[in-house]
Amino acid sequence: MILPVAVIGAGPFGLSTAAHLRGRGIPVRIFGSPMVSWRDHMPAGMLLKSTPVASTIDAPQPGHTLLDFCADTGGQRYESDWDLIPVEDFARYGQWFAESLFPDLEQVRVVSVDRVKCAFELKLDSGETFKARAVVVATGLSGLARMPRELAAAVPEGPSATGPVSHASQHHDLSVFAGREVVVVGAGQSALENAVLMAEAGAKVRIVARTPGAVAFGDAPDRQPKWAPESPFGRAWSLYALSYHATHVRHLPAPARHYLVRRVLGPLGAWWLRERFTNGGVHVTDGRRVVRARVEDGRPVLTLGGRSGGPRYELAADHVMAATGYRMDVAALDFLGHELRTALVTTKGAPVLDAGYGSSVPGLYFTGLPASSSFGPLMRFVCGTEYASPRLAAAVAGLS
Ligand SMILES: Cc1cc2nc3c(=O)[nH]c(=O)nc-3n(C[C@H](O)[C@H](O)[C@H](O)COP(=O)(O)OP(=O)(O)OC[C@H]3O[C@@H](n4cnc5c(N)ncnc54)[C@H](O)[C@@H]3O)c2cc1C
Incomplete structure (x- = not known):
């Protein structure tokens, strides 16, 4: 029997990763409360800072962009840089994405993950225990709120x-x-x-x-420098490099990486x-x-x-x-077993990842915020799914 890959998290990164894994024919089980960070942990009436072009959850098959959602549901079309997206609509988009691609999404919590021989054993709060060949941690902001x-x-x-x-x-x-x-x-x-x-x-x-x-x-969209290249975050050479060459961030010295995550696209x-x-x-x-x-x-x-x-x-x-943000700390991911957490090579609390988003524990992958220490600030935003998910899925597919 082929063991599934477990994706823990049903926010933009978990949903997108699972879509790319399924797109490659890999059996997947996905866990979590779809878009819960956006539904319950952000203020009602909030508008997204990201523009429509930077607010699509990436999928390998056509038909799942933010604009596809607008067309399908007959709501307002979010298209130009001047269109502001209410958080309620974005949460609905994520739920629509989840419902159309993952009718089998399991709205339960993963309470523990441990390594057993060449696989992982996961326990769910439903009481079920099962084995997975690989685990993708896409738990986003959950449990990482930073309090001075x-x-x-x-x-x-x-x-x-x-x-x-x-x-x-x-x-x-x-x-x-x-x-x-x-x-x-x-x-x-x-x-x-x-x-x-x-x-x-x-x-x-x-x-x-x-x-x-x-x-x-x-600056408003019409005040941005025309000579600089476009990126999902606006026009600037630095933003272009961080958006399309994020893998090179991994090769920078640790202080430079931490500076980029803190300051670029910062406050x-x-x-x-x-x-x-x-x-x-x-x-x-x-x-x-x-x-x-x-x-x-x-x-x-x-x-x-x-x-x-x-x-x-x-x-x-x-x-x-x-309103002091979030800080990645593997120690806060209490569902990861003690042995796994101590085996993880980390830098400033974040896992050190290879080019395929794999950690130092073979078969254990991280995406979204936990990957920002390796891949830079792009991983803190929804548009980072386009970069991360195909690479992660390709790496999992390459596992024997
Ligand atoms: C106020 C605010 C505004 C933001 N605005 C923007 C914006 O405009 N544009 C933008 O691109 N980004 C924005 N962000 C960043 C954005 O929230 C993140 O990029 C995005 O949510 C990360 O998605 P994710 O899938 O990694 O995690 P999340 O969306 O946080 O999802 C986490 C998922 O993990 C699940 N989970 C957690 N623990 C477990 C467990 N043990 N078992 C099972 N499931 C579990 C949860 O149920 C949930 O489904 C904003 C963030 C904040 C705080």
Whole structure:
């Protein structure tokens, strides 16, 4: 009997990888809650920062692009760089993709993966145990929310949407903040868009950012340099190289790779958010970092300091939201057995991958965010599926 390949994750990367594996006639079982990050862990009313051309989940067969979805469902056509995609529509697209290609998708959690001889043994929360010849980890952002130490210390019971301190990933309905004072820590797109959505819902919002002048917005499509080559992220030589030659990132020294992942396509608001940010009256405290945080009478109180010392002062609010992103850490993938986790060669918590997305454990593959340390920032975005999925599927097909 040929053992299947197990794909853990039913977000854009898991769905796309499974489509490419099936396209090669490889038996696949795919697990997860389709598009759950987009349905439950992003704010209602959010617009995608990526343009339509960069928001297709890649499949080997025609008929599954974002535009195909628009045509099939009769909804708005997302086509030009000026068309903004609501997160609700993108989540629907992913579900449509999943339903049309994977009617057998299994909406269960994988609770453990262990190596047994030349295969893997997986346990599901349905109670089933089975063997797979290879495993693809495509669990995306799940469990990787990054919380600054100082904020985490204020809430020993952990951050929560209803408590004094939360992470942005814990919210979906921001209208609950109407009439409340909220501090958002961070200055990336997620911080800025959460701040705007809360302000528009009637909250009083302040952004706190470490870097002076951190709140900045990108250029509209017609303001981008015409002489630079096009990429899914806009026109620039660096973006072109990172989009179409991502495999070369693997050969860069580790500090350069980590810099690229952190900084390229890093904290910058979308061009269309600038006006709403200003109109929303969001306050900004920049050049200040959270030195300490505590909860007093149920309210969070932050102690802010300058970047290099200087006077400190306190800032209280009804709620603090950390929009401080995600950090890959293999240790957080608790479904991977201890033996597997210790056998993985990692760099800064991320698995080191070969050109086919294989890790140091033969038969164990990673795609999406966990692959960004090896392949660069492209892997943090949906358009990275076009690069990753065919390569990963080809590598799995080459397994004896
Ligand atoms: C606020 C915000 C806005 C963003 N906007 C954009 C954008 O505009 N454009 C863009 O390209 N990218 C955007 N991103 C990045 C985007 O979220 C990721 O690129 C994308 O979701 C990664 O897809 P994925 O398939 O790797 O993981 P996810 O979409 O996170 O999916 C993870 C999957 O893994 C499953 N899973 C997890 N653990 C298990 C388990 N143990 N067993 C079974 N299944 C499991 C989940 O059920 C889920 O199906 C944004 C991210 C955030 C946070």
